[in-house]
Amino acid sequence: MKENELAINGGKPVRKTPLPLEFPGVHHMDSKEVQAAVKVLKSRSLYRYYGVKLQKEVEKLEAEFAERVGTKYALGVTSGTGALHTALSALGVGPGQEVIVPAYMWVSVLAAVVNLDAIPVVADIDETFCLHPAAVEKCITPKTRGIILVHMSGAPGDAKAIQKIARAHKLFLLEDCAQCNGGSIHGKKVGTFGDMGIFSLQMNKNMTTGEGGCVVTNDFELYQRASASHDLGYARDENGRLIFDNPNLRMWGRGYRLDEMRAAVARVQLKKLPRIIKAMQHSKYRIRKALEKFPGVQLRKIQDPAGDTGCFLITTYPDAETARKVNTALRAEGIVTSPQGVSNVVLTDWGLHLYYNNASLVNHASVDGHGSPWTLAENAGLEQDYHKGACPTADSLFERSILIPIPSCLKKNDEDDIIRAFGKVLPVYLP
Numbered sequence: 001m002k003e004n005e006l007a008i009n010g011g012k013p014v015r016k017t018p019l020p021l022e023f024p025g026v027h028h029m030d031s032k033e034v035q036a037a038v039k040v041l042k043s044r045s046l047y048r049y050y051g052v053k054l055q056k057e058v059e060k061l062e063a064e065f066a067e068r069v070g071t072k073y074a075l076g077v078t079s080g081t082g083a084l085h086t087a088l089s090a091l092g093v094g095p096g097q098e099v100i101v102p103a104y105m106w107v108s109v110l111a112a113v114v115n116l117d118a119i120p121v122v123a124d125i126d127e128t129f130c131l132h133p134a135a136v137e138k139c140i141t142p143k144t145r146g147i148i149l150v151h152m153s154g155a156p157g158d159a160k161a162i163q164k165i166a167r168a169h170k171l172f173l174l175e176d177c178a179q180c181n182g183g184s185i186h187g188k189k190v191g192t193f194g195d196m197g198i199f200s201l202q203m204n205k206n207m208t209t210g211e212g213g214c215v216v217t218n219d220f221e222l223y224q225r226a227s228a229s230h231d232l233g234y235a236r237d238e239n240g241r242l243i244f245d246n247p248n249l250r251m252w253g254r255g256y257r258l259d260e261m262r263a264a265v266a267r268v269q270l271k272k273l274p275r276i277i278k279a280m281q282h283s284k285y286r287i288r289k290a291l292e293k294f295p296g297v298q299l300r301k302i303q304d305p306a307g308d309t310g311c312f313l314i315t316t317y318p319d320a321e322t323a324r325k326v327n328t329a330l331r332a333e334g335i336v337t338s339p340q341g342v343s344n345v346v347l348t349d350w351g352l353h354l355y356y357n358n359a360s361l362v363n364h365a366s367v368d369g370h371g372s373p374w375t376l377a378e379n380a381g382l383e384q385d386y387h388k389g390a391c392p393t394a395d396s397l398f399e400r401s402i403l404i405p406i407p408s409c410l411k412k413n414d415e416d417d418i419i420r421a422f423g424k425v426l427p428v429y430l431p
Contacts, residue, residue, distance in 0.1 A: 004424055008332035014424065015334035015417040021341040022405035024280060024311055025201075025208035028272045036264035046260050048076075049240050057263035062214075064270055065199075069191050071216040073223035076258030076266075077230050080178040080200025083213035084112035084148075086256055087196045090215075090225035091172045093118045096378035097145035102131045102157075103394035105150045107352040109176060110361050117373040118145065119382045122355045124391040127301035129314060130157025132393065136165055143382060146172035151180035151190050152353075153403065154206075154280075154311035155302050159185055159193035166194070174198070178213075181206040182277045184307035191216050196226070201262070206276055206309055207269035209262040224249055230256040276408045280310030283410040287313060290419040296322075296430030313404045314347075317430075320399035325429050327402050333421035335404070343405050347398040354398055356388040 005011030020027070045051025048058040058076045066074035077083045093099060095117040101109050104125050113120040121144070124135035129152050136147060149162045159175065166173040173194035177183065181199050183190045191197025196219075199205075201212030215226050224235040225248070233253035234242040243249055285305065291297050298316040302308050317323040327346050337343040342350075352358055359365070364374040373379055388395055404418070 006329055006332065006424060006428060007334070008329045013332060013334045014421045017334070018336055018338045018341075019343055019414060019418075020407040020409050021337055022204060022311070022343070022407050023208070024204075024206045024276050024408040025269050025272070026203065027407060027409035028269075028276050032268045033265045036268050037261050040261045040264045043260075048257055048260055048263070049236075051260070055260050055264070057260040057267065058258050061258075061263040061267050061270070064267060065214050066216060068270060068273070069189050069197070069216050071192055071197070072218045073216065073220065075215040075223065075226050075230060076263055077213045077215060077256040078258055079211050079256070080198060080202055080205075080213040081108040081112065082230065082254070082256035083178075083198035083200065083215045084108055084174075084176065085115060085254060086226050086230045087174055087198050087215050088112050088116055088118075089229040089251065089254070090222045091146060091174065091196065093145055095373060095376050096143065098141060098143045098382060099145055100131075100136055100139050100147045102148075102150050102152070103355045103391035104129055104152050104353060104398075105148075105176070105355070106178065107358055108178075109148055109150060110358060113148075114361075114373060117376060117379075119143075119373065119379055119384060120361070121384055122386060122390060124393045125397065126158075126393065127298075127316075127397075128155065128157050128303065129153060129300060129397065130155075131162055133158055133161040133165060135391075135393075136162060140165075140169055140171070144169070144171060146174060148174045148176055149194065150176040150178075151183055153314060154180055154183070154309040155300065156180060156183050156185050156190050156304070156307060158303065159190065163193045172196075178202075178205065179311070180309055182273050183309045185304050186307070190307075192218075195219060196222055201266055201269075206311060207266065207273045209265045209269070212258060212262050212266060221248070225251065229254055277309045279408045279410070280406045281305075281308065282310075283415050284308070284310040284313050284406045286415050287406075287418055287422075291315065291422060294422075294426045294430060297426065311406055311408075313406055314401055315404075316397060316401045318400070322429055323400045323402055326425055329425040329429070330402075330421050333424060335418060335421045337405075341405075345403055347401045347403055350398075350403060355386055355391065355394070358386070362386045
């Protein structure tokens with residue numbers, strides 16, 4: 001057996017044990033999270049607004065999260081999806097409006113827009129794998145209400161350019177930082193470029209409570225409207241009492257209040273976030289550096305490596321056939337994870353992250369059975385075609401790109417194995 005013969009051709013694979021599952025925050029959990037959760041349980045006060053012995057964990061988390069991000073206000077919610085819905089409600093999204101979203105995102109972005117009876121308009125991406133500013137410009141119509149910039153797969157999009165476009169057209173800018181918690185662009189944190197920002201604390205995220213989320217803003221009125229939306233439909237005063245006499249704060253609540261136990265765990269994870277990111281950055285950029293010697297591999301465009309959270313590596317190839325062959329060969333070399341995880345995939349297999357893989361979007365599905373929001377009178381003439389082909393740059397990148405999660409617990413030998421596998425496979429399939 002030849003030393004460098006590919007495993008797919010009968011050679012010895014680089015590794016036989018699966019790579020760790022992604023779950024960045026989970027890998028850094030220890031007794032501190034346990035103690036924080038137990039403390040709240042012992043208090044018997046799990047609800048944020050009142051209890052037997054109120055701990056005020058949610059309030060403390062909000063203050064600490066706002067300070068870390070660099071905004072005046074933060075609001076804890078039950079999920080990233082809840083954060084999106086809360087923020088869009090605060091921003092006044094509704095029927096007769098279009099909201100621009102990227103071709104590469106997560107289904108929750110689409111769901112939040114559709115569930116408010118507005119129409120998502122899918123815009124193309126560029127080599128950052130986030131919104132392409134020129135594509136955003138082309139999507140703007142008199143019905144456009146705002147833009148959702150999703151900082152996808154751990155690295156920021158071109159927030160400054162998108163911010164400039166939003167301001168020029170008097171549109172809101174909402175940053176979805178669910179996959180980029182802790183990211184920044186030249187020292188300025190994601191979530192601070194737009195009118196509002198949202199974060200997720202779900203299991204796969206850079207810091208986690210299993211489920212959870214946060215909304216941030218510098219605008220007090222938007223904060224109050226978000227607070228009203230996530231709660232009972234009314235904002236609260238400094239004593240926690242509902243405010244009824246402000247017409248702009250009379251909304252309908254959605255019950256997305258974060259509980260004290262998850263907030264306590266989140267506070268511990270927030271303190272660990274810098275070292276979680278540092279671990280992923282170290283692993284990712286060691287691997288990226290090794291890949292730089294292969295001219296046939298295009299590495300994802302990163303605006304500011306220091307602000308990349310490092311949780312995903314994306315490599316792009318000359319054509320779809322090469323990408324599929326490299327992916328298959330890498331998997332044969334053992335660059336995979338356990339069956340419950342997803343690692344080393346061609347992006348066309350990345351499910352609901354791709355606009356055209358969302359069957360409910362493509363087919364204009366509705367909850368009510370009557371086609372809402374697509375058939376609402378206010379949305380007449382706002383029909384969109386979401387089939388593959390609507391975003392040609394994204395379509396091409398999806399077919400030619402491979403995504404590999406970078407767990408926050410990779411050891412040097414794990415990094416070595418990934419580098420060795422690429423080193424075996426790429427010379428065979430690239431010129």
